[in-house]
Amino acid sequence: MTEFKGVMVCAEFVNGKMSPITMELLGIGRRLADDLGEELSALLIGKEAVPFSREAIAYGGERVYLVSNSPLDSYNSDAYTEAITNVCHQVNPSIVLLGQTDMGRDLAPRLAVRLGGGLAMDCIDLAIDPQTKLMLQTRPVFGGNAYAVMITPTARPQMATVRPKTMSSLERDDSRQGEVVPLEIGIESSMIKAEIIETVKEEVLGIKLEEAEIVVTGGRGIGSVEGFDILRELAGVLGGAVGATRAACDEGLTPATMQVGQTGKIVSPNLYIAVALSGAVQHLAGCSGSKHMVVINTDPDAYIFKVAEWGIVADYKTSLPPFLEKLKELSTQ
Amino acid sequence: MNIIVCIKQVPDPEIPPAKFRIDPEGKRVMPPEGVAPVTSVFDERAMEAALQLKDKYQAKVTAVTLGASAAKSAIRHALSIGADEGVHIQHEAAGELDSFETAFVLTKAIEKIGDYSLILCGRQAADWDAGQVGSLIAENLAIPVVTVARKVDLKDSKVRVESVMQDGYRVIEAPMPALVTVSSEIGLPRLPTGMGILKASRIKITNWNVQDIGAELQGVRRSQLLRLYIPVRETKCQIIEADTVAEAACELALCLRKAKII
Ligand SMILES: Cc1cc2nc3c(=O)[nH]c(=O)nc-3n(C[C@H](O)[C@H](O)[C@H](O)COP(=O)(O)OP(=O)(O)OC[C@H]3O[C@@H](n4cnc5c(N)ncnc54)[C@H](O)[C@@H]3O)c2cc1C
Numbered sequence: 001m002t003e004f005k006g007v008m009v010c011a012e013f014v015n016g017k018m019s020p021i022t023m024e025l026l027g028i029g030r031r032l033a034d035d036l037g038e039e040l041s042a043l044l045i046g047k048e049a050v051p052f053s054r055e056a057i058a059y060g061g062e063r064v065y066l067v068s069n070s071p072l073d074s075y076n077s078d079a080y081t082e083a084i085t086n087v088c089h090q091v092n093p094s095i096v097l098l099g100q101t102d103m104g105r106d107l108a109p110r111l112a113v114r115l116g117g118g119l120a121m122d123c124i125d126l127a128i129d130p131q132t133k134l135m136l137q138t139r140p141v142f143g144g145n146a147y148a149v150m151i152t153p154t155a156r157p158q159m160a161t162v163r164p165k166t167m168s169s170l171e172r173d174d175s176r177q178g179e180v181v182p183l184e185i186g187i188e189s190s191m192i193k194a195e196i197i198e199t200v201k202e203e204v205l206g207i208k209l210e211e212a213e214i215v216v217t218g219g220r221g222i223g224s225v226e227g228f229d230i231l232r233e234l235a236g237v238l239g240g241a242v243g244a245t246r247a248a249c250d251e252g253l254t255p256a257t258m259q260v261g262q263t264g265k266i267v268s269p270n271l272y273i274a275v276a277l278s279g280a281v282q283h284l285a286g287c288s289g290s291k292h293m294v295v296i297n298t299d300p301d302a303y304i305f306k307v308a309e310w311g312i313v314a315d316y317k318t319s320l321p322p323f324l325e326k327l328k329e330l331s332t333q
Numbered sequence: 334m335n336i337i338v339c340i341k342q343v344p345d346p347e348i349p350p351a352k353f354r355i356d357p358e359g360k361r362v363m364p365p366e367g368v369a370p371v372t373s374v375f376d377e378r379a380m381e382a383a384l385q386l387k388d389k390y391q392a393k394v395t396a397v398t399l400g401a402s403a404a405k406s407a408i409r410h411a412l413s414i415g416a417d418e419g420v421h422i423q424h425e426a427a428g429e430l431d432s433f434e435t436a437f438v439l440t441k442a443i444e445k446i447g448d449y450s451l452i453l454c455g456r457q458a459a460d461w462d463a464g465q466v467g468s469l470i471a472e473n474l475a476i477p478v479v480t481v482a483r484k485v486d487l488k489d490s491k492v493r494v495e496s497v498m499q500d501g502y503r504v505i506e507a508p509m510p511a512l513v514t515v516s517s518e519i520g521l522p523r524l525p526t527g528m529g530i531l532k533a534s535r536i537k538i539t540n541w542n543v544q545d546i547g548a549e550l551q552g553v554r555r556s557q558l559l560r561l562y563i564p565v566r567e568t569k570c571q572i573i574e575a576d577t578v579a580e581a582a583c584e585l586a587l588c589l590r591k592a593k594i595i
Contacts, residue, residue: 327586
């Protein structure tokens with residue numbers, strides 16, 4: 001019988017950088033591996049990944065598997081599924097971690113079938129049970145109304161995707177030692193059934209939502225496309241970004257790329273300004289990591305007041321203009 | 334062309350958090366009192382995507398659900414908005430199945446239905462939010478899968494999907510049969526018409542149980558639920574009041590400045 005051992009993290013890259021979720025995965029992976037007394041490895045795929053082997057080690061990996069043959073230069077679900085399956089069959093990790101990202105969300109269930117493993121998606125906490133040595137997988141369910149702790153009793157590997165910004169990464173330490181193992185994985189073109197014809201970027205101008213220190217989010221109560229203008233002005237003055245609820249996106253008030261929440265973007269700014277939105281749990285899933293929250297809503301019973309720090313019960317149309325004026329005044333002082 | 338849409342009935346996910354109850358011992362969620370269950374949001378959108386294809390190219394749309402007896406109403410609803418056929422795999426303990434078991438049963442049902450070009454599922458169910466079943470079915474059937482679609486269309490003999498990404502989307506083409514999971518970006522689902530409801534009431538829903546489709550569940554499960562709990566959220570909100578809205582708004586700005594947040 002195969003012996004499954006060690007923790008493996010699937011790394012991701014964006015715009016020529018290792019993406020933050022990769023550091024977070026290495027951070028939690030390191031803790032799990034230490035608790036098991038086993039090795040932490042990182043799987044780096046694609047040409048873009050090549051310069052980052054040392055960095056993956058500096059963030060906690062002991063071994064880096066580097067797969068950089070050409071069909072894997074850019075993301076393709078079929079090719080990546082094939083490649084990761086192949087690597088896992090060689091390495092036999094007992095735990096495999098991916099990000100709850102476009103890539104991880106897409107790959108993880110497919111890999112679980114191919115590898116015969118068990119899978120918990122969108123985990124916000126992972127730990128090793130001291131008795132059973134099984135990985136405890138905590139994930140929000142019912143939109144975040146409840147949390148479930150799950151295990152994979154016998155299937156291997158135990159797989160999980162991890163929600164961005166829920167795990168802390170280690171300090172980068174370039175003196176950490178590790179080994180880089182290049183692997184050649186043959187990907188035949190017949191394995192690629194779904195082809196990517198085109199990748200369309202819909203980058204919003206200005207600061208990226210996920211990176212903004214201040215986020216101003218509007219909900220259904222904004223009521224019109226023009227209603228978002230004042231939110232944009234506010235975000236502009238504060239040097240922040242504008243977000244939206246799914247209801248606002250559904251009603252065509254803003255592009256869907258601005259959606260914050262469980263099935264949108266996860267933000268964790270210093271300040272979150274929630275305007276004309278009710279605070280559904282699925283929305284809070286995307287912003288509950290904010291350090292401070294301010295609410296403007298006409299309904300004093302709106303749930304969002306329960307999770308905020310400051311609020312005013314008011315129409316945004318009459319309250320945002322004086323708020324904005326005051327902010328401008330303060331910024332010149 | 335035959336399209337199969339997998340739909341799941343769930344407790345209304347948009348109830349106020351105060352109404353949400355669990356039975357921690359039984360590790361179960363209690364259905365909210367007096368609130369009717371609904372078709373999971375993304376499954377509704379998957380149905381909408383199928384109906385858009387039907388409008389454009391003519392297709393036979395079959396709605397399939399795995400659920401307890403009450404789930405039949407989800408099929409009835411699908412028929413009332415334009416699905417042609419409905420299959421209810423009736424399993425009273427469906428709520429306790431894990432993603433692998435659910436996908437296994439649905440795979441068996443789809444194999445029994447047989448002739449299909451496209452399978453559509455929601456990107457995740459609004460109850461357990463597992464986000465696995467669609468991809469698991471595709472892997473079980475060894476057919477291509479494209480996830481989180483914001484648009485589904487046909488091109489030549491392929492399905493052409495716009496798959497949502499964090500900062501845009503990818504256009505992906507896959508040979509059929511294929512499976513696509515659908516996201517909310519596809520647009521709001523249509524509502525039933527009086528005619529639709531009447532027509533639906535005349536369609537006989539196929540009723541199967543897991544034995545009928547040879548879905549022997551022994552050994553399929555991979556996950557175990559250890560604990561279910563409601564996280565505590567502390568309330569500490571300070572509502573700023575003043576004589577006028579403008580004053581309250583200025584006060585709020587001053588608060589933020591004082592706390593050195595801005
Ligand atoms: C599986 C699943 C996933 C989901 N994922 C997400 C997600 O990722 N992100 C997300 O946001 N939602 C998500 N949702 C939807 C979520 O449940 C809610 O439906 C949605 O967040 C509600 O948006 P809202 O607060 O803008 O709208 P509403 O709930 O309609 O709230 C509007 C608010 O505006 C206030 N208001 C109205 N007019 C004014 C005014 N003039 N001035 C001030 N206040 C005003 C009202 O008092 C009300 O509180 C998901 C749902 C499900 C089931």
